[in-house]
Amino acid sequence: MWRTAESPRITVADFFEAGRVSLRLDWEANPEAAVGREITEVSLNRPGLALAGFVRYFAHRRIQVLGLAEMTYLGSLPVPERIARLQTLAHVPAVVMSRGRRLPSYVRQALLPLRVPVIRTHLVTGHFMNAATVLMQNMTSPRIRVAGTMVEINGVGVLLEGEPGIGKSEIALALIKRGHSLVVDDTTILTRDSTGAIHGSAVPITREHMEIRGLGIIHVPGLFGVASMREGMRLDLIIRMQKSPAGDDTIDRTGLDTQFRDVLGVDIPLITVPVAAGRDLTNVVEVAALNQRMKQMGHDAARELDEKLKVALARKD
C-alpha cells in the first residue's frame, strides 16, 4: 500500500556535504567538478595495483583513497613516471587523501587538468574507509516517504498514521508534554540501514515544526526544549488510527494476533486503533509503545494470559 521505495543516487558533492563534519573533509582540488558527478559504485578502492600498472581489473567507479602506501609507492618513481601513472585516475568519481595530507605538487599537476575532485580527510586511512563506507551505504539505502507522525516513547519508535485531520499531531503534542520526543510531524522518511533496521527521520526543512489545527505552525524545540526532539529513531511499531463505524470487526480485541506491515522488506508490528470523539488516544498510544517494549523483552501479555486460561480450563475437564 505504500509507494515503491527509491534508492537515491549520490554525487561526490552530496558525499562531501554529508561527511564534511563526521569524516573531517576539506576540498583539496577541483571542488566544482564534484557537482553532479555521480558515485556509481558505493564503495572505496585503494588504487595501489592500478598505479603499479595493473589496470585490467580496476574498480574505477569507486572513490579512490590515496593512503601512505600509494603515496610512498608513487614517491619511489621518477617524476614523469608518477604523472603518467596518475592518468589511471582520470575517470574515477573522486580521489581522497587521508591523514590530512596535502597534494604533492606532482600529483596536483597530474590531477588538476583531469578535473577529478580531490578531497582531503583528516582521518587515518583505515578509519576513513570504514566510516565512509557506512555513510555512503546509509545515503543510498532504500527509502520511502510516508504520511505519518513519528514519536519516541520510552525508547520505542512509533509511527502514527491515519488520514489528515484525525489527530496525529495532537497526540504527538500530548506525548511531548509527557516527556516523550517528536521525531517528525506529518511526513516521515523511512530508510533501511546497512544493518537491516528501519529508521525514521524528517525532511530537513520542516524537521522542527508541527502544524496544529487552530494554532498553525509551531516550533517544537523553541516551545519545549531540545529534549523534545530526536533527529532520527528506529521504527518499532506502527499505530494506524482509524475512524471506524460501530460494530467494526477488524479491530483486534485480544492482542493475540499481531499484524505486521512490510516496510522496505522488514516486518514492522502494526496496531489499528479506532478513533472516536472524546476518546483520549494519548494513553492508548503510550501504553501500546510500552507493551511493544515488553514484547521485545520477551513478555507477551495477551499470550501469557491465554496460556494461563488454557491450563486453568484444562483442569476443569
Added chain:
Amino acid sequence: MSPETAQKNAGGSTLTRDVSVLNRYGIHARPAALLVKTATPFACEILIEKNGVKVNAKSIMGLLTLEGNHGAKLKIHATGADAADALAALADLFERKFFED
C-alpha cells in the same frame, strides 16, 4: 503528456493534472494553507507530486516538505468521486499564483 487530463470521473479512478508553480516564492506556508483549505472539503484522496515524491494535499507540513519552488512542475493526483472538481479547484489556485505577486 497533456497538461489537462481531467475528465468526469464517475468510477473513482485516479485523475491527474500537471501544474506549474507560478508565484515568485513557491509553495511557502500561505499557499500550502490555501491548498489544504481548498483540498480538505473534497472527499477524494489528493496527492501532489514533484520529482516522483508524492505528498497529501490535505496536509500543510506535507506540502512544505515538497519544496515546490517557483517554476517547479508538479502533478496533482485525485482519486474518488469528486476528483475532477478537486483537480479543477486546485489547478485554479496554481494558475492564480495563490493570489500572490
